[in-house]
Amino acid sequence: MKNIRPIAFWPPVILFVAACVYNFQNQKGFTRMINDANSWLMSNFAWAFSLGVLIMLTVVIYLMFSKFGDVRIGGREAVPMLDDVRYFSITLTSVVAIGILFWATSEPLYHLTSPPQSLKITPNSPEAAVFSLSTLFTHWGFLPLAIYAVPSVMFAFSFYNMRKPYTLASTLTPIFGDKVLGKWSQVIDATCMYALIAGMAASLGTGVLSIAGGLKYLTGVQTGAFLWAMVDIAVVATFVISSITGLFNGIKKLSEINLAIFILLAVIVFVFGPTFFMLNLGVEAFANHLDTFFEKAAFTGAAAGDPWAGSWTIFYWCNWLAWAPISGMFLGRISYGHTIRKALFIQFVLPALFEIIWMVIFGGAAINMQLSGGGLMEAMSAGPEFAVYALLEKYPIAIFTIPVFVFCMFLSYVTGSDAFTTTLGGLSTTGISPDDPEPSMLMKIFWGIVIGTVTWVMITSAGVDGIKMLSNLGGGPALILELLICVSLLKVASKPKVYDYRKHDYTDDGIPIKSVTKKNIMSEGTNDKASKQKIS
Structure with a gap:
């Protein structure tokens, strides 16, 4: 208890107990209060989001092509703690895997059957099919990954290169x-x-419902409070145990397995599904995405009084922003030894391309089945989590793919929760540094129990939507923070030598010096403990 940061630790705990x-x-009063708050946020600040x-x-695009991209996180002698494949697998499975598993099949069906009224698109038409898939590229492509990349890069530089404390405020020191x-x-x-605790609870709640839906498909057992509790306990126990074993002993192995299963599922659906329809629609939708990129990204529906944007695009921006600052801390922490570029x-380009390909396969398959009278919307009447199981059931070897999908869903929630529990624990206590980056075991267990309890309470009473709204309320403050971090990044990128603890990594003109070779590192030696954590 003596190591707890009281102002950071107690308010979130007390707020969630109170909620x-x-x-x-008063469930109706609770729901009305958060709905009113979200409606006010969405309607008044859609432009800002x-x-x-x-x-x-x-x-982010500017940073990739600037001289700042040559700066190595941790100094030019730093050895990456993760190779490229493991770095990508952890990034993908801890940040976006949960979402694309759940929404890749169900979301396009909503857009296909209920496109924005103000755009005058006929539901279930060819135009609606293109709009549906191209909208997925907006919601799950480069834009959300940019939201995560901004705090990730700035935190990595401030923590490892500027030697600032383990806090989000470190990203603002170039300004204040x-x-x-x-x-x-x-x-x-x-x-x-x-915001993150609410987001994790909402995400875990969605995962519990999805896994329970898969178990119902496999065994016929009815879903309900008891089954939800069992799934909740299993997920929480697994990610807490994984988190306790340390970053590289737990999440590294889980993410590698998870990535392999993702690729396997994508290949199966691509081969057994409407392959050429997916490819043709994917190319057409991507062209439409490029053509309408800014229109979709900035669509608020204000002129026509259309509520669609508030329910989807602006809602997504709020949700991504609520998760991004602390998610960025985790991504920044595992970026040690890599250049900014x-x-x-690995954090921005590759996951975005992976998500687009995934949406082409699963979204394209769902759209094709719905247009062909496959009845996926009827399956979703019991909940959006049932769409993917209804889809996989129509394909060969469903007896194999559905259990594998359920297991992949389980691993995705475990992997993501493992990463964020560690980050929450680090923010709750003092003494976290590059040389000693892990919070205590008890703190990880505490946050695991809190998130699991809040999840079960909410899905058995107010449902997942209520806690999603709680998470989204954090999107407003997070937007302000991220815009300030953008200013910090631009300030640092213009003169990195001024802020870098290792001045000798730059020429007299402030140009980053290329990294030394691994052979030179071994001969020169280093006292930086973090640089010795490379995983072979």
Whole structure:
């Protein structure tokens, strides 16, 4: 207890206990309160979310092609703690895998059958099919990955190169100086922790429902509070155990298995599904995505009074932003030893391309089946989590693919929760540094129990939507924080030598010196413990 950062730790805990109690006492009042708050946020600040996301994308692209991209995280002698494949697998499975498993099949069906009224697209038409898939590229492509990349790069540079403390406030020191590292740092961390805890609980709740739906398909057992509790306990216990074993002994192995299963599932659906329809629709939809990129990214529906954007695009921007600051801390932490450009390629470019391909396969298959009278919308009447099982059931070897998909869903939630539990634990306590980056075992167990309990309470009472709304309320403060981080990044990128602890890594003109070879590293030696953590 003596190591707890009180301002960062207690407010999120107290707020969630209060939310659960209020939900039990007055569920209608709780739902009305958070719905009203979200409606106010969406309707008044849709413009800010849309512009903010586009600004972040612009900053990330600029960084990739600037001289700042040559800067190595941790110094030019730093050895990557993860090779490229493991770095990518952890990034993908801890950040976006959960979402694409759940939404790749169900979301395109909503857009196909209920496109925005203001666009006057006929439901279930060819135009609706193209709109549906191209909208997936907007919601799950380069824009959301840019939201994550901004705090990731800035935190990695501030933590490893500037040698600042393990707090989100460190990303703001180029603007405000070290005075922001006092109590203000705990306030910033508490706000982002609140948003992430709600997001994790909402995500876990979605996962519990999805896994329970898969078990129902496999065994016929009825879903309900008891089955949800059993799945919840299994997921929480697994990710807590994985988290306790340390970053590389737990999440590294889980993410590698998870990535292999992702590729296997994609290949199966691509081969046994409507292959040429997927490819043809995918090319057409991607062209439409490029043509309408800014239109879709900035669509608010205000002129026509269309609520579609608030339910989908703006809702997504809020949700991505609520997760991004603390997710970025985790991604920044595992970026040690890579250049800024390499980190952005693996965190930003590759996952976005993977998601687009995944959406072409699963989204294209779902659209084709619905247009052919496959009845996927009827299957979703019991919940969106049933769409993918209804899809896989129509394909050969469903007896194999459905259990594998359920297992992949389980692993995805475990992997993501493992990463974020470790980050929450680090923000809750003092003493986290590059040389000692792991929080205590008890802190990881505590956050695992909190998230699992909040998840079960919410899905058995208010449902997942209620806690999603709680998470989204963190999108407003996160937007302000991320825009400030953008300013920090641009300031650092213009003169990295001024801020880098290792001045000798630059020429007199401030140009980053190319990294030394591994042979030179071994001969020169290093006292940096983090650089010795390379996984062969």
